[in-house]
Amino acid sequence: xxxxxxxxxxxxxxxxxxxxxxxxxxxxxxxxxxxxxxxxxxxxxxxxxxxxxxxxxxxxxxxxxxxxxxxxxxxxxxxxxxxxxxxxxxxxxxxxxxxxxxxxxxxxxxxxxxxxxxxxxxxxxxxxxxxxxxxxxxxxxxxxxxxxxxxxxxxxxxxxxxxxxxxxxxxxxxxxxxxxxxxxxxxxxxxxxxxxxxxxxxxxxxxxxxxxxx
Ligand code: ADP
Ligand code: NI
Numbered sequence: 616x617x618x619x620x621x622x623x624x625x626x627x628x629x630x631x632x633x634x635x636x637x638x639x640x641x642x643x644x645x646x647x648x649x650x651x652x653x654x655x656x657x658x659x660x661x662x663x664x665x666x667x668x669x670x671x672x673x674x675x676x677x678x679x680x681x682x683x684x685x686x687x688x689x690x691x692x693x694x695x696x697x698x699x700x701x702x703x704x705x706x707x708x709x710x711x712x713x714x715x716x717x718x719x720x721x722x723x724x725x726x727x728x729x730x731x732x733x734x735x736x737x738x739x740x741x742x743x744x745x746x747x748x749x750x751x752x753x754x755x756x757x758x759x760x761x762x763x764x765x766x767x768x769x770x771x772x773x774x775x776x777x778x779x780x781x782x783x784x785x786x787x788x789x790x791x792x793x794x795x796x797x798x799x800x801x802x803x804x805x806x807x808x809x810x811x812x813x814x815x816x817x818x819x820x821x822x823x824x825x826x827x828x829x
Contacts, residue, residue: 617664620698624671627694631675639674643739643748647673650806651735657802661728665704669711669732676712724799734803737794742810745791746817753783760784761825769793787818 629641648670655661672694674680676687683689691712695705707728714722715733724730740748750760761784769789781789791814795807 620700621664621667621671623698624668624694628671628675631690632680639677639680644671644674646739646744647732647735650738651732654731654734654800654802658727658731658800661726661731662707665707665711665728666731668700668704669708669728670735672708673712673715673732673736677716730799731803734798734800737798738803738806738810741791741794741807742813745810746814749783749786749791753786758782761821763825784818784821787814 628644632639632641632644648667651666651670652663655663655666672691675691675694678684678687681687681690688709691709695708700708707726710725711729711732714724714729715736724733739745753760758780759782762780762782765780765782765785767785767788792811795804795811798804798807
């Protein structure tokens with residue numbers, strides 16, 4: 616029963632995000648699901664069904680992917696109705712998705728399942744994949760790869776973050792380099808340290824080539 620729900624949800628999410636080129640494509644979702652299940656196993660904590668469902672559905676209500684403000688949440692409710700998921704699971708999954716986003720960063724996470732899915736989503740934003748996603752997203756948004764004339768601003772508000780002028784290199788300083796200190800589980804922290812170092816090395820090399828230091 617639960618396995619069937621996961622398979623149906625997988626297909627649903629695949630169809631929804633299939634053509635997204637902003638870094639929220641199906642492969643991102645699949646990596647987050649795998650990372651989340653790996654963390655749960657290592658930590659020996661969390662309900663695997665809730666974790667897997669929340670990981671699969673976590674980007675469906677993202678406002679970047681929906682024209683209407685509540686459009687994604689409506690889609691999510693319609694999907695839960697269709698698969699007839701029990702109300703307790705629906706509430707747990709929706710609460711996870713609502714609280715894990717970076718912009719909702721100040722919210723206290725409601726459960727270990729939320730901590731695990733948030734860690735998995737954050738791990739996929741750093742390292743080599745994180746670098747690739749950042750430039751993919753930046754290109755789609757139409758921002759420059761780097762603009763040294765723009766100030767680097769840490770701790771921006773949600774609104775400033777969404778609307779502010781930025782560059783993809785700025786995004787590393789504004790968000791990605793801070794993620795390793797914002798993780799919840801020991802397992803994720805261990806995975807993050809290699810990925811973090813990789814990004815630091817990348818930025819050093821980028822600056823060197825930018826300045827044409829040979
Ligand atoms: P998530 O899937 O983790 O919720 P986001 O919606 O915040 O991620 O962003 C999707 C991807 O695009 C991430 O890899 C993120 O780092 C990157 N990204 C978000 N905002 C920017 C930006 N202003 N410039 C470049 N990359 C960005
Ligand atoms: Ni995500």
